[in-house]
Amino acid sequence: MKKFIETIKNIFKIEELKKRLVYTFLLILVYRLGCFIVLPGIDAASLAKLQSTAQEGLVGLLNMFSGGAFGNASIFALGVMPYISASIVIQLLGMFVPYFRKLQMEGESGRRKINQLTRYLTIAILAIQGPAYMAQVHNLIPGSAFVAVNQFGWSNFTFNLVSTLILMAGSMFVMWLGERITDRGIGNGISLIIMIGIVARLPYALTAEVGEKLSTTNGGLLLLIVELIVLFFVFVVAIALVQGVRRVPVQYAKRIVGNRQYGGVRQYIPLKINAAGVMPIIFAQALMLLPLLFSRWDATRGLAATLGNYTGFWYNLIFGLLVVIFTYFYTAVTVNSNMMAEDMKRNGGFIPGVKPGKKTAEYLDSIMSKVTLPGSIFLAIIAILPAGAMILGVNNQFASFYGGTSLLILVGVVLDTLSQIDSYLEMRHYDSLMKTGRLTGRSGM
Numbered sequence: 001m002k003k004f005i006e007t008i009k010n011i012f013k014i015e016e017l018k019k020r021l022v023y024t025f026l027l028i029l030v031y032r033l034g035c036f037i038v039l040p041g042i043d044a045a046s047l048a049k050l051q052s053t054a055q056e057g058l059v060g061l062l063n064m065f066s067g068g069a070f071g072n073a074s075i076f077a078l079g080v081m082p083y084i085s086a087s088i089v090i091q092l093l094g095m096f097v098p099y100f101r102k103l104q105m106e107g108e109s110g111r112r113k114i115n116q117l118t119r120y121l122t123i124a125i126l127a128i129q130g131p132a133y134m135a136q137v138h139n140l141i142p143g144s145a146f147v148a149v150n151q152f153g154w155s156n157f158t159f160n161l162v163s164t165l166i167l168m169a170g171s172m173f174v175m176w177l178g179e180r181i182t183d184r185g186i187g188n189g190i191s192l193i194i195m196i197g198i199v200a201r202l203p204y205a206l207t208a209e210v211g212e213k214l215s216t217t218n219g220g221l222l223l224l225i226v227e228l229i230v231l232f233f234v235f236v237v238a239i240a241l242v243q244g245v246r247r248v249p250v251q252y253a254k255r256i257v258g259n260r261q262y263g264g265v266r267q268y269i270p271l272k273i274n275a276a277g278v279m280p281i282i283f284a285q286a287l288m289l290l291p292l293l294f295s296r297w298d299a300t301r302g303l304a305a306t307l308g309n310y311t312g313f314w315y316n317l318i319f320g321l322l323v324v325i326f327t328y329f330y331t332a333v334t335v336n337s338n339m340m341a342e343d344m345k346r347n348g349g350f351i352p353g354v355k356p357g358k359k360t361a362e363y364l365d366s367i368m369s370k371v372t373l374p375g376s377i378f379l380a381i382i383a384i385l386p387a388g389a390m391i392l393g394v395n396n397q398f399a400s401f402y403g404g405t406s407l408l409i410l411v412g413v414v415l416d417t418l419s420q421i422d423s424y425l426e427m428r429h430y431d432s433l434m435k436t437g438r439l440t441g442r443s444g445m
Contacts, residue, residue: 010425017186017424024185027177028196034076034170035069035197039163041148042073042137050140064406067197073137075170078129079197080190083175086121088279090114095333105339119175126171130164187417195413198406205397212395227394234385234402238411241378244273246371248364250349267349271368273375275335278408280326280376281383284319285405311387320380327376328369337364382407 012018038044050071063070066079094100094114103110138146138156148154174193181189209227213220247268341361343349350356354363385403390396400406 014424014428020186024181027181031177031193035067035074037075039073041159043145043147046141046145047073067200075166076174078167078171080174082125082171083122085125086118090118126168130167134160134163186420191413195409198410209395209398238407241274242412245270251352271371273371276327276330278405279330280323281405283326284322288319311390316384316387320384323380323383324376327379328372331372335368337361
């Protein structure tokens with residue numbers, strides 16, 4: 001404990017790191033305050049039904065990513081999800097469209113162009129999601145809540161148009177906050193904003209769970225202790241899933257520079273067990289909602305009755321299988337074995353016992369497939385853990401922290417941020433945050 005306190009003091013001795021931490025904290029504070037600013041012209045006291053609806057399904061996922069702003073009809077209601085959706089689309093286009101593939105290989109100039117295209121696509125997505133969100137608001141709150149329409153004589157069209165523009169501006173501002181945190185703060189800004197939204201829900205969920213268990217006379221306190229112990233072990237497994245890698249040795253051949261001959265150098269390619277991160281769970285959850293869309297949100301008929309039961313066997317079986325499938329798909333998108341093989345060949349590197357070029361790419365593909373299988377299975381288990389927690393009597397809000405997107409984003413972003421702080425400490429020859437040495441995390445979403 002004494003060493004940990006000393007390490008915290010060392011963090012604030014590094015002037016640059018201290019400024020970055022304070023800057024990050026202030027921008028996060030601005031974001032959290034904005035999450036509670038209701039759209040102009042709406043009575044905040046009439047949002048109870050909207051808030052209750054934004055607790056489950058895909059809507060609940062969007063509300064989680066927006067830090068509760070979705071259910072508050074806030075100016076930040078759409079959050080950063082449109083930007084994340086645009087980023088995913090651009091990544092997929094980089095796999096199938098030659099123009100985007102070329103941009104990905106152009107280094108810094110290509111990255112700037114991709115970022116610009118991502119912002120344009122974000123605006124297009126916002127222009128579609130904004131009116132859809134306003135239609136949802138009109139359906140879920142009473143007409144008397146629209147003060148601008150009832151008291152100031154605005155038409156519904158004018159009110160929806162102004163509100164949509166405010167929602168678009170709010171999301172772009174949140175995206176700008178994330179970029180500023182990445183550039184001048186600490187950690188990946190977009191990921192950090194999402195994580196803060198998730199963490200903001202934890203006190204309410206924990207309070208609800210503690211109150212529920214303490215009101216139970218049949219060993220409620222003992223059950224609460226068991227739940228917290230299980231949650232701890234789930235976090236440990238999630239950390240292992242995020243940090244786990246398979247290292248492939250690469251030998252660089254001897255080279256002659258000028259009159260000097262340099263010997264071979266051995267390095268390692270770290271292939272992550274979970275290279276896809278949390279995206280397979282997001283894709284799978286979105287796909288599981290389709291039957292409800294086609295049945296007009298009636299979860300009592302046909303296929304929707306089966307797939308609308310979040311704690312049911314068939315829902316979780318199909319959900320888990322989709323997570324496995326999407327893990328392989330997204331890993332194939334993000335890990336380009338052909339490019340890795342070409343880079344090694346260009347720099348005089350080779351894997352011992354494997355021919356450079358096509359054979360190296362095939363070898364990396366086979367290793368990645370073997371590594372991804374256990375990673376995808378563990379990811380599927382973590383994805384369905386919240387349903388298991390609900391079946392065992394855990395409060396719905398608190399159960400979401402037992403797995404799924406909440407757990408993986410929380411663990412991944414925390415590790416990534418701590419690893420950046422560790423880098424500053426090591427550069428100044430201070431002790432690491434952890435006894436075990438350097439932390440590793442995933443950089444960004």
